[in-house]
Amino acid sequence: MSLSFLIPFMPEQASNFAWEMDLFYYFLVLLTIAFSAAIGVAIFVFAIQYRRKSAGEIPGQIEGNMKLEIAWSVIPFLITLVIFAWGAKIYYQMYTDPKESLEIFVTGKQWMWRAQHPDGQREINALHLPVGRRVKLTMTSEDVIHAYFIPGFRSKTDVVPGRYTTSWFEPTKTGTFHLFCAEYCGTQHSGMIGTVTVMEPAEYQAWLNNTTRDATLAEAGAKLFAGLGCINCHTGLVEMRGPQLEGVYGTPQTLDNGSKVTADDTYLRESILNPNAKRVAGYGAVMPTFQGQVTEEQVVQLIAYIKSIANMEAKPPAQPAATPVPVATPMAGKLAAPAPQPATAAQPKKTQ
Numbered sequence: 001m002s003l004s005f006l007i008p009f010m011p012e013q014a015s016n017f018a019w020e021m022d023l024f025y026y027f028l029v030l031l032t033i034a035f036s037a038a039i040g041v042a043i044f045v046f047a048i049q050y051r052r053k054s055a056g057e058i059p060g061q062i063e064g065n066m067k068l069e070i071a072w073s074v075i076p077f078l079i080t081l082v083i084f085a086w087g088a089k090i091y092y093q094m095y096t097d098p099k100e101s102l103e104i105f106v107t108g109k110q111w112m113w114r115a116q117h118p119d120g121q122r123e124i125n126a127l128h129l130p131v132g133r134r135v136k137l138t139m140t141s142e143d144v145i146h147a148y149f150i151p152g153f154r155s156k157t158d159v160v161p162g163r164y165t166t167s168w169f170e171p172t173k174t175g176t177f178h179l180f181c182a183e184y185c186g187t188q189h190s191g192m193i194g195t196v197t198v199m200e201p202a203e204y205q206a207w208l209n210n211t212t213r214d215a216t217l218a219e220a221g222a223k224l225f226a227g228l229g230c231i232n233c234h235t236g237l238v239e240m241r242g243p244q245l246e247g248v249y250g251t252p253q254t255l256d257n258g259s260k261v262t263a264d265d266t267y268l269r270e271s272i273l274n275p276n277a278k279r280v281a282g283y284g285a286v287m288p289t290f291q292g293q294v295t296e297e298q299v300v301q302l303i304a305y306i307k308s309i310a311n312m313e314a315k316p317p318a319q320p321a322a323t324p325v326p327v328a329t330p331m332a333g334k335l336a337a338p339a340p341q342p343a344t345a346a347q348p349k350k351t352q
């Protein structure tokens, strides 16, 4: 439903949330106007009706009116409950992750936006999306707080250093839309802008094909996993110093203090940058921090790799020493390196 004619200066409604967000906004505006008008009129009417009509006039005592007082307490209370319930409904829709979505990683940095598509395409101050498909953004910042704001989608989410925030939407219109940073982040804050281009799915596919990519996030992560030496401890050998990471993503882990934590993006990120904060039971405090050695984008790649092996089973211990690192390539659906599991178990989950 579009009531855009009421406020002609609102941006185009270009996502699944836009119409309801606007309707809610119009409701608040109309409510505000109605109450302001009623109060304004009452002031004038009472000022005239109850003015002092002769010098020395003493007004009569007013004892109050119970019915009136209940009415003006209960009616606004019910109205605020409507605002609360409706606002909460929209909020939970927007911040409950959809099951199937195109997952894109966004990094904010003074003063630019970087985006990485699941197959490894990267872009700066731009975002290309297919129309009619749910898109989930997972975002973090390299420095200070930014906010990813696409007015046409009515989507605005803080991008915070040291944690992942997510937001999702479904573009409903093709075209080009504004992208802004909506959190003051330094001198070039106003220049931290870009464009969101929504295309037909076939066009989007063509754009993906024509955009150079080195490796998928998971492939880049697998390379880092070997290059940074993670593979030396997270092996599956009997004397392994760290847990095997096959099948770990998204599952509950028991920590050395007995509590449980789900191995999600946030936990994995923390364990890379601050390994001893939440250590899995049975392992010593031997892992060094990778704080300062990996960028936020590389952390994302490592997590993508760990996610890509989520459907694999951990190898039984006491394997021969030269175990190749399993490299999952989600697009091909095949393993680049031989893995000891049967093919069915080794099929990487379709992560995006």
Ligand code: CUA
Residues within 6 Å of the ligand: 108, 111, 145, 146, 147, 181, 182, 183, 184, 185, 186, 189, 190, 192
């Ligand atoms: Cu980034 Cu303002």
